[in-house]
Amino acid sequence: MKKSEEYKNSTKKDSEQIIKALIDFYPEATCSLNYKDPFELLVALILAAQCTDERVNKIIPILFDKYKTVNDIANASYEDIEKIIKPCGFYKNKAKNIVDTANIIVDKFNSNVPDTMEELCTLKGIGRKSSNIILQECFSKIEGIAVDTHVTRISRKIGLSNGKSQQEIEKDLMSMFDKKYWNKINHVLVYHGRAICIANRPKCSQCPISKFCKKNK
Numbered sequence: 006m007k008k009s010e011e012y013k014n015s016t017k018k019d020s021e022q023i024i025k026a027l028i029d030f031y032p033e034a035t036c037s038l039n040y041k042d043p044f045e046l047l048v049a050l051i052l053a054a055q056c057t058d059e060r061v062n063k064i065i066p067i068l069f070d071k072y073k074t075v076n077d078i079a080n081a082s083y084e085d086i087e088k089i090i091k092p093c094g095f096y097k098n099k100a101k102n103i104v105d106t107a108n109i110i111v112d113k114f115n116s117n118v119p120d121t122m123e124e125l126c127t128l129k130g131i132g133r134k135s136s137n138i139i140l141q142e143c144f145s146k147i148e149g150i151a152v153d154t155h156v157t158r159i160s161r162k163i164g165l166s167n168g169k170s171q172q173e174i175e176k177d178l179m180s181m182f183d184k185k186y187w188n189k190i191n192h193v194l195v196y197h198g199r200a201i202c203i204a205n206r207p208k209c210s211q212c213p214i215s216k217f218c219k220k221n222k
């Protein structure tokens with residue numbers, strides 16, 4: 006058996022204990038992007054790629070102070086949006102995705118952010134991870150688990166998945182956790198990744214799930 010295959014060895018019983026321990030440890034864990042409506046969250050998620058949520062939370066009010074609706078953004082030039090979102094990095098690509106997505110929403114969805122996974126995934130710069138967050142946060146629909154960099158890294162460490170892609174990891178997590186926990190998993194693992202299981206310098210002595218960690222086994 007290859008090493009990567011040996012690594013995934015937490016059980017369903019472990020997963021229940023892991024999620025309960027994390028929810029107890031991070032009772033406040035929630036989406037850390039600020040937004041007033043589904044379109045603001047969608048834009049925030051595009052901006053959040055390779056950028057901190059803190060920085061995105063500073064840029065979103067500036068952007069939506071100038072462009073109040075999805076139609077306003079659809080009519081903006083890429084250059085106008087670039088100037089505002091530049092601090093978030095990759096601003097040319099992100100500006101294009103934001104304006105193009107606004108145009109798709111205006112043209113195909115009557116200016117409303119769609120509420121299905123299939124439709125959300127047709128938008129520019131929006132994949133399953135962001136779609137899961139939008140569905141969960143804005144429409145109370147739980148269809149999957151949002152897998153980002155923290156979820157990927159920690160899921161491997163604690164033996165929940167050895168998937169190579171976000172899709173494989175999401176599939177593993179959906180089979181490991183009862184559906185009632187799906188909306189919590191991203192939030193608690195993001196909090197854990199920021200506070201304790203920090204990449205390259207984890208504070209293992211403070212970790213509430215250290216007994217499940219495969220890191221040193």
Ligand code: SF4
Nearest residue numbers: 202207209212215218
């Ligand atoms: S024991 Fe350390 S490496 Fe393992 S999950 Fe906890 S903080 Fe991360």
